[in-house]
Amino acid sequence: MNAKSRKVLATTVDSSHLTTNDYLDLRFEELLDRISADGLAPGGGSAAAFTVAFAARLVAMVARCSAIWKEAPGVAAQATAISDRAIALAQSDGRAWDAALLALRDAEAADTQDDAKRDFALERKLEAAAAAPLEIASLAADIAALAAAAGERCEATYRADAAAAAALAAGGAAAAAHLVRVNLGIRPGDPRLADALSSEQAARDVADRLGGAAR
Amino acid sequence: MTRHSSLTDAELVRACRAGDSEAWNELVERYSRYVYAIAVRGFRLSDDDAEDVFQDVFTRIYLRLDSLRDDSALRPWIAQLTRRRCLDALASKSRETPAEDELMYEETSDLTDVEEAFAVREALAGLSETCQEMLDRFFARDQSYRTIGEELDIPSGTIASRIARCLGRLREQLEGRNPPAEGSRG
Numbered sequence: 001m002n003a004k005s006r007k008v009l010a011t012t013v014d015s016s017h018l019t020t021n022d023y024l025d026l027r028f029e030e031l032l033d034r035i036s037a038d039g040l041a042p043g044g045g046s047a048a049a050f051t052v053a054f055a056a057r058l059v060a061m062v063a064r065c066s067a068i069w070k071e072a073p074g075v076a077a078q079a080t081a082i083s084d085r086a087i088a089l090a091q092s093d094g095r096a097w098d099a100a101l102l103a104l105r106d107a108e109a110a111d112t113q114d115d116a117k118r119d120f121a122l123e124r125k126l127e128a129a130a131a132a133p134l135e136i137a138s139l140a141a142d143i144a145a146l147a148a149a150a151g152e153r154c155e156a157t158y159r160a161d162a163a164a165a166a167a168l169a170a171g172g173a174a175a176a177a178h179l180v181r182v183n184l185g186i187r188p189g190d191p192r193l194a195d196a197l198s199s200e201q202a203a204r205d206v207a208d209r210l211g212g213a214a215r
Numbered sequence: 216m217t218r219h220s221s222l223t224d225a226e227l228v229r230a231c232r233a234g235d236s237e238a239w240n241e242l243v244e245r246y247s248r249y250v251y252a253i254a255v256r257g258f259r260l261s262d263d264d265a266e267d268v269f270q271d272v273f274t275r276i277y278l279r280l281d282s283l284r285d286d287s288a289l290r291p292w293i294a295q296l297t298r299r300r301c302l303d304a305l306a307s308k309s310r311e312t313p314a315e316d317e318l319m320y321e322e323t324s325d326l327t328d329v330e331e332a333f334a335v336r337e338a339l340a341g342l343s344e345t346c347q348e349m350l351d352r353f354f355a356r357d358q359s360y361r362t363i364g365e366e367l368d369i370p371s372g373t374i375a376s377r378i379a380r381c382l383g384r385l386r387e388q389l390e391g392r393n394p395p396a397e398g399s400r401g
Contacts (some may be wrong), residue, residue, distance in 0.1 A: 073386070074379025078353065085357055138359045145360055146375055 023050075023090055040101065041094030045129070048175035049090035049136045055168035056083035056143045059150050062162050066154040075146055082143050086136065093132035100125040100183075123185075130183035133176040134192055137199035140173035144203035151210045163210035170207035173200040220245075225286035232280060242289075243273060249290070249333050250297050257326040258301040264308075268300045275300075290337075294330070338388035346381035353378055 023031055023042065035042050042050075056079045063069065063076035103125040107118040144166050151162035177193075177200040184190055219227065219241035227245070230238035250272050254265035275296055283292055339347055348367065352358040353374075364371030 071376060071379035071383070074382035075375065077382055078375060078378055081354055138361070142360050142375075145372070149375060 023094070024087060041097045042090060043094070043097050044175060045093030045097060045133045045136065045179050046090040048133065048140075048172045048179070049086045049093060051168050051172035051175070052136055052140045052143060053083045053086040053090070055140070055147065055165040055172065056080070056086060058161050058165035058168070059143060059146045062147075062150045062154045062158040062165070065158050066150070068155060069153045071149075071153070075149060079143065079146050082139050082146075086139050089132050089136050089139070093129070093136070096125075096129040096132055100129045126183045126185075130180045130192065133179035133183070134196050137173045137176040137180065137196045137203075140169045140176060141199035141202040144169040144173070144206040147210065148206045151213070159210075159213075163207075163213070166203070166207040166210045170200075170203040173203035176200075223287070224289040228280065228283060228286040228289055239277070242276070246290070246293050247273075249329075250293065252329045252332070253294065253297045253326065254301050254304075257298075257329050258305060260301060260304055264304050268297065268304060271300050272297050290333070298326075334389060335385070338385055341388045342381060342384055346384060349374070349378050350381050350385065 023034075023046070026034065031042070035047060060076040060079040060083070063072040063079065066072045069075075100122075103122050107122050147162050147166035147169060151159055151166065154162055177196040180196040181193055184193055219230065219235075219238050222230065222238075222241070227238055227242055231242055247269070250269055251265055254260045254268045255262070260268065272293065276293065283289065339350065342350075345367075349363060352363050352366075358366075360371045360374040363369070363374050369377070
């Protein structure tokens with residue numbers, strides 16, 4: 001993040017608003033308002049997690065509506081578990097992002113003599129902010145795998161929903177992988193980044209396959 | 216794992232009645248967490264009160280095991296003993312703090328959760344070790360398919376399907392313990 005964007009954030013962050021409530025307790029409209037409100041959480045990571053949760057719920061629906069598929073109940077249970085995890089990660093990501101913003105604000109207010117210390121503290125916060133997106137990307141790959149199974153074995157009526165789920169999972173994975181990349185900085189050799197990119201690729205492959213089959 | 220850990224509840228009860236001390240150890244091991252969970256999660260007792268309940272319940276089990284009519288009904292019997300003892304503990308507390316009705320309402324769903332959790336745990340024990348391992352890794356440890364595949368040396372593309380089949384077997388185990396009601400009996 002460059003100095004200019006840091007400056008802008010530092011002047012807009014108000015720590016009195018840095019509370020991340022349970023997103024599940026919000027009405028849907030309130031949640032959307034929170035996303036667009038003020039630059040605080042929920043931000044991109046949480047939105048990616050919600051997208052993965054939507055994908056997971058779609059897979060669960062497809063499975064539950066496919067009586068001909070013997071493994072469908074087990075797939076629906078796994079999809080629901082992944083959805084629950086994604087929502088929990090939306091919350092974790094919000095907390096980590098709020099903490100990173102606070103660190104950013106403190107860094108701007110600090111004495112310039114403490115540059116090295118400040119940058120180190122900020123780097124640690126940003127690294128922590130990469131942890132949730134990394135897991136979100138992994139969940140996205142898993143839900144894409146379930147969408148792939150659903151697309152092959154579900155009742156024909158719901159194949160488009162399976163493909164939609166895979167597309168959503170791929171979008172969530174791409175967003176999450178991007179956040180991992182940004183929060184970790186430019187470190188091509190970092191295994192966490194490699195994991196995130198691998199998850200993104202896996203989800204995209206499924207989305208392309210199911211999307212292509214539908215055309 | 217002891218030689219008694221594979222015994223059914225009915226077999227365990229018979230061994231306890233015959234004076235087998237290892238069987239008693241197994242019974243306490245098998246049901247200690249159950250009793251404690253009912254007391255703490257179901258009735259929200261303090262650790263001290265839960266400890267009192269725990270001691271009292273297992274003492275009663277020891278003294279009254281001969282009165283158990285159906286040896287395979289050990290778990291519901293222990294649950295009943297524990298609930299009664301927890302209610303006694305709450306009754307003595309309620310003299311100090313009223314609003315018992317509200318407390319009782321909350322207890323119902325938590326107790327159901329405890330019962331279900333233990334029923335699932337028992338059913339899990341009837342699955343293959345591989346199934347137990349995979350279900351534990353996915354649902355309890357939140358591991359990804361890739362991690363499970365790497366650590367168990369199984370192709371990750373087959374994990375979801377294997378877990379689904381294991382869940383199917385788990386369901387059969389659970390339904391075997393609690394067969395669905397047939398028809399309507401009014």
